[in-house]
Amino acid sequence: MEQETVATRAVVMQEDVVRSRPARIVLAIARISIGFTFLWAFLDKTFGLGFTTPAERAWINGGTPAQGYINNVEGPFAGLIQLFGNPFGDWLFMIGLLGIGVAMIAGAGLRIAAVTGTILMIFMYLAAFPPILGGTNPIVDSHWHEALLLIIAAVTLAGDTFGVGRIWAKIIGRHTWLR
Numbered sequence: 737m738e739q740e741t742v743a744t745r746a747v748v749m750q751e752d753v754v755r756s757r758p759a760r761i762v763l764a765i766a767r768i769s770i771g772f773t774f775l776w777a778f779l780d781k782t783f784g785l786g787f788t789t790p791a792e793r794a795w796i797n798g799g800t801p802a803q804g805y806i807n808n809v810e811g812p813f814a815g816l817i818q819l820f821g822n823p824f825g826d827w828l829f830m831i832g833l834l835g836i837g838v839a840m841i842a843g844a845g846l847r848i849a850a851v852t853g854t855i856l857m858i859f860m861y862l863a864a865f866p867p868i869l870g871g872t873n874p875i876v877d878s879h880w881h882e883a884l885l886l887i888i889a890a891v892t893l894a895g896d897t898f899g900v901g902r903i904w905a906k907i908i909g910r911h912t913w914l915r
Contacts, residue, residue: 746909746910747905747906747909747910748893748905748912749893749896749902749905750763750892750893750894750895750896750897750901751896753891753892753893754892754893760892760894760896760897761897761898763888763889763892763894763897764843764894764895764897764898764899765898766885766888766889766894767840767841767843767846767885767889767894767895767899768840768841768898768899769885770840770882770885770886770889771836771837771838771839771840771841771842772837772840772841773837773882774833774834774836774837774840774853775833775834775837775838775841776837777833777837778830778833778834778837781794781795781799781801781830781833782794782795782796782801782830783795783796784796784797784799789801795826795830800823800826801826801829801830802820802821802825802826802828802829802830803821803822803823803825803826805863806818806820806821806825806863807821809863809864811863811864811865812865813862813863813865814863816862817859817862817863820859829856832852832853832856835848835849835852836849836852836853836856836886840886840889841899842895842899842900843894843895843896843897843898843899843900843901843904844895844899844900844901844903844904845904845914845915846886846889846890846893846894846895846901846915847890847912847913847914847915848913848914849886849890850886850887850889850890850891853882853883853886854883854886854887857879857880857882857883857886858879858883860879861877861879861880864877864879890915893905893915901915
């Protein structure tokens with residue numbers, strides 16, 4: 737019986753990209769962790785759980801999760817960022833947090849989550865541009881780390897371990913951009 741290889745298999749799996757089982761486990765834990773970071777931000781801003789969002793500023797109580805922050809942005813990129821300081825920006829921000837969080841935790845749609853999450857992190861980095869606003873590091877901050885975790889999860893197919901990535905890969909077939 738012929739052994740299946742990457743060349744003969746229609747769908748690439750995580751084992752084809754990351755050979756080490758411990759590395760795959762660490763990547764899965766990192767993927768779930770960053771997913772929970774985004775999902776938690778969504779839940780706290782939606783329901784005002786009192787961690788970064790008090791109940792009276794919750795989205796379900798009429799709060800504006802993106803506008804409050806965006807409309808107070810200063811610095812060289814304020815004009816660009818403030819384009820999203822409206823109800824559409826709130827919806828875009830909240831759907832993004834939810835979608836990125838769910839995709840990362842589930843392990844499906846990681847490429848889309850990585851792209852959209854990285855765009856979100858770039859905007860958030862520019863909104864708090866460290867060299868201008870006195871950040872602790874003039875170049876790199878946590879927004880870079882979060883974006884890199886999203887990208888690493890996507891390119892290593894981290895959804896295959898402790899996630900539904902394998903099932904998702906078979907459903908989408910050769911449409912790898914949905915992977």
